[in-house]
Amino acid sequence: MDVQKALLNGVITENPTFRLVLGMCPTLAVTTAAENGLAMGLATTAVLVGSNLLISLLRGFIPSKVRIPAYIVVIATLVTAVDLLMKAYLPALSSALGLYIPLIVVNCIIFARAESFASKNPPIASILDGIGIGFGFTLALILLASVRELLGAGSVFGVNILGPDYPKALIFVMAPGGFFSLGLLLAGVNRFLDYLHRRTGGLI
Amino acid sequence: MPTKLSVSLSPHVRGELSTQGIMLRVFIALLPAALMGVYAFGGQALWTLILSTASAVLAEALAQKLLKRPVTAFHDGSAAVTGLLLGLCLPPAVPWYLAVVGSAFAVVIAKQVFGGLGSNFVNPALAGRAFLLACWPAAMTTFIGIDGQTGATPLAYLQSPTDLAAAFGENWRLDAFLGRVPGTIGEVSTLALLLGAAFLLISRIIDWRIPLSYLASLGVLSVIAGVELSASLLLGGVVLSAFFMATDYVTSPASSWGKIVFGLGCGVVNFVIRQWGAYPEGVTYAILLMNVCSPLIERATRPKKYGEVKARA
Numbered sequence: 001m002d003v004q005k006a007l008l009n010g011v012i013t014e015n016p017t018f019r020l021v022l023g024m025c026p027t028l029a030v031t032t033a034a035e036n037g038l039a040m041g042l043a044t045t046a047v048l049v050g051s052n053l054l055i056s057l058l059r060g061f062i063p064s065k066v067r068i069p070a071y072i073v074v075i076a077t078l079v080t081a082v083d084l085l086m087k088a089y090l091p092a093l094s095s096a097l098g099l100y101i102p103l104i105v106v107n108c109i110i111f112a113r114a115e116s117f118a119s120k121n122p123p124i125a126s127i128l129d130g131i132g133i134g135f136g137f138t139l140a141l142i143l144l145a146s147v148r149e150l151l152g153a154g155s156v157f158g159v160n161i162l163g164p165d166y167p168k169a170l171i172f173v174m175a176p177g178g179f180f181s182l183g184l185l186l187a188g189v190n191r192f193l194d195y196l197h198r199r200t201g202g203l204i
Numbered sequence: 205m206p207t208k209l210s211v212s213l214s215p216h217v218r219g220e221l222s223t224q225g226i227m228l229r230v231f232i233a234l235l236p237a238a239l240m241g242v243y244a245f246g247g248q249a250l251w252t253l254i255l256s257t258a259s260a261v262l263a264e265a266l267a268q269k270l271l272k273r274p275v276t277a278f279h280d281g282s283a284a285v286t287g288l289l290l291g292l293c294l295p296p297a298v299p300w301y302l303a304v305v306g307s308a309f310a311v312v313i314a315k316q317v318f319g320g321l322g323s324n325f326v327n328p329a330l331a332g333r334a335f336l337l338a339c340w341p342a343a344m345t346t347f348i349g350i351d352g353q354t355g356a357t358p359l360a361y362l363q364s365p366t367d368l369a370a371a372f373g374e375n376w377r378l379d380a381f382l383g384r385v386p387g388t389i390g391e392v393s394t395l396a397l398l399l400g401a402a403f404l405l406i407s408r409i410i411d412w413r414i415p416l417s418y419l420a421s422l423g424v425l426s427v428i429a430g431v432e433l434s435a436s437l438l439l440g441g442v443v444l445s446a447f448f449m450a451t452d453y454v455t456s457p458a459s460s461w462g463k464i465v466f467g468l469g470c471g472v473v474n475f476v477i478r479q480w481g482a483y484p485e486g487v488t489y490a491i492l493l494m495n496v497c498s499p500l501i502e503r504a505t506r507p508k509k510y511g512e513v514k515a516r517a
Contacts, residue, residue, distance in 0.1 A: 167299065167301065167340060167343075169305075169339040169340070170338065170339055170340070170341070171335060171338040171339045172339075174338065176338060177338075180313065
């Protein structure tokens, strides 16, 4: 499995947000600002790459009856490391994301990749899969968070775009706005990807 | 959606009224209230009403076009009624984009996305209002008085008739009935609303059960809690929504007992929000909440089939 294929798979074919519709809790909760979406995506990617690698290395060793607890131990260790690193070096971002960093432990994207990919594939392929899926998740979070931040606060990544007089539609930085934006983006992105699929003759 | 072969359950007897006819009558019934609103608040209110109605129709046409459905927006009248209703429950001095965005949200997100007319699970106009209330809470709760002064809704003084008299004069009861106490465009004149409602009741467009049980339960609970009856019914949007929004066919139960339960529920929730909630008025959320409950109510109050007997335990 080469890099290009892994990236394409993670970003488009098996995009965790728009195609697999996994990990909805962090997706809806942290995407109030583009910066939070980026941070959450990168944190998840770091954990995902690490857990895919470790689980792939341990795949001959973990008995299948206790594989879920074993995965949890691996993932929780990595999440704790990421959490402590963020607290030490990015305290502001860490407090903005709050509980959702420790909650990466129960993110079903990471479980899904461990169960369906890393436990059956060699380490290098698992790392690439982790990078692809993590990248797809990060891009989806940035897209959703940018839309919500733009409508709800008039800015993207903290940079004001719609001018000082833009009447901020507060609902988009609240929970219901997250659901509306996600639903419409899901429809829009999948429509666009279908179009792309037809135009490229099934290449993408 | 009209198809060549329509399969439906009995009874196959058809009424003479079409969707178009019903919507036209509802529209006409809303006109007195709209006129009183424009009379009370002037051109600004007229502009808001025109804008909300027009953008509802245009947004529906656009959505139907994009969703590749037959474009019925211009002739079936349901979008126009939704837009007018939304305009009537906006404060008179709202910025123009509230009317446009609210109407578009009402017909596109609350109605077309769920399958169009007859498939929406909540009242579109109220969904639009709830959306606006969450987006721009300040603009949605600034009311101008008849004298042009801005202020809070008179519901803020609900607990004390002496405060009401101090704010709106000794004759506030009569003023609220005729339309001289501030509020949203459509709710100012209870008299005009009752005129429209009487027309709908007489022409059998709406059923008396929902409005009656709604107003009665809210009134009784208010009196028990020590709020003056006339204040609780004349101020705020209760009369407007009891007759014109709670009675929406699509989002209220069809069975007779179901309608009564639905109305009672609206009254109780409305009372609870007014009494203990964060908002001064609870009409929007009361009806939206009961809209969501109406399939359950309908299931619980399904009328007995002819000849059906109770199953033995």
